[in-house]
Amino acid sequence: MLRRLALATAIAFASVLAVPAFAQAPTPAAAPAAAQQTPEQIVQGIADQLATAIDGHRDELKKNQEKLIAIIDQVFLPHFDIDYASILVLGQHAREATPDQRERFAKAFYNSITHRYAQGLLNYTRGRVKVLPFNGDLNDKRTVVRTQVVLDDGKLVEIDYAFRKSRAGDWKAYDVIIEGISYVTNYRNQVDAEIRKVGIEQLIKNLEVQGEKALDTMAKDSKGSK
Numbered sequence: 001m002l003r004r005l006a007l008a009t010a011i012a013f014a015s016v017l018a019v020p021a022f023a024q025a026p027t028p029a030a031a032p033a034a035a036q037q038t039p040e041q042i043v044q045g046i047a048d049q050l051a052t053a054i055d056g057h058r059d060e061l062k063k064n065q066e067k068l069i070a071i072i073d074q075v076f077l078p079h080f081d082i083d084y085a086s087i088l089v090l091g092q093h094a095r096e097a098t099p100d101q102r103e104r105f106a107k108a109f110y111n112s113i114t115h116r117y118a119q120g121l122l123n124y125t126r127g128r129v130k131v132l133p134f135n136g137d138l139n140d141k142r143t144v145v146r147t148q149v150v151l152d153d154g155k156l157v158e159i160d161y162a163f164r165k166s167r168a169g170d171w172k173a174y175d176v177i178i179e180g181i182s183y184v185t186n187y188r189n190q191v192d193a194e195i196r197k198v199g200i201e202q203l204i205k206n207l208e209v210q211g212e213k214a215l216d217t218m219a220k221d222s223k224g225s226k
Helices: 003-012 041-054 058-063 066-077 083-095 099-123 183-198 200-225
Strands: 129-131 143-150 158-167 171-178
Touching: 003 099, 041 099, 041 129, 041 143, 041 158, 058 066, 058 099, 066 200, 083 099, 083 171, 083 183, 099 200, 129 200, 171 183, 183 200
Parallel strands: none
Antiparallel strands: 129 143, 143 158, 158 171
């Protein structure tokens, strides 16, 4: 069950990443600029690009976690509103935090998630994500793209992506909803409890350590596979 959830979560976050193909892989047709794409088109295009990037390179990426992380870093931030998501996760504590703490929290929160789930992306194959037809009008403040992800056992997991339009006019994802559970809401509850327990500064330090430990674990796993 935990493995299924980890894979679903990894794919969920991966699906909002525009992962480019490696230099030695076939170059996909150029996609329209992000500002010209609808949220549905962004998710569909990313799902296809992710498969192109992973196929044929799993062994290489499994042994080189730095390259895997670098790819995620290069493409994740432009398509996910980290700052807005972090403020939502902090909730009422966002007002208590200093600008420096909010910035550090956003970075540490992002790293703690992506570093933990990065290797789960290696299980991604083409066709795992099915983007469902979009119904309704686009809402600049919240537009949801619904998808279904196929797990190893053939079961389907409902994963939705909440997008908002930035001031620059492009669509950015800020929440992932897995089987009806919002990651923003889920983490907000955890963060609130932790801040009340140890304070926001210690929470940020803990997240920073978690991100580093995840990298160390990936490095050990990659060495063990050689």
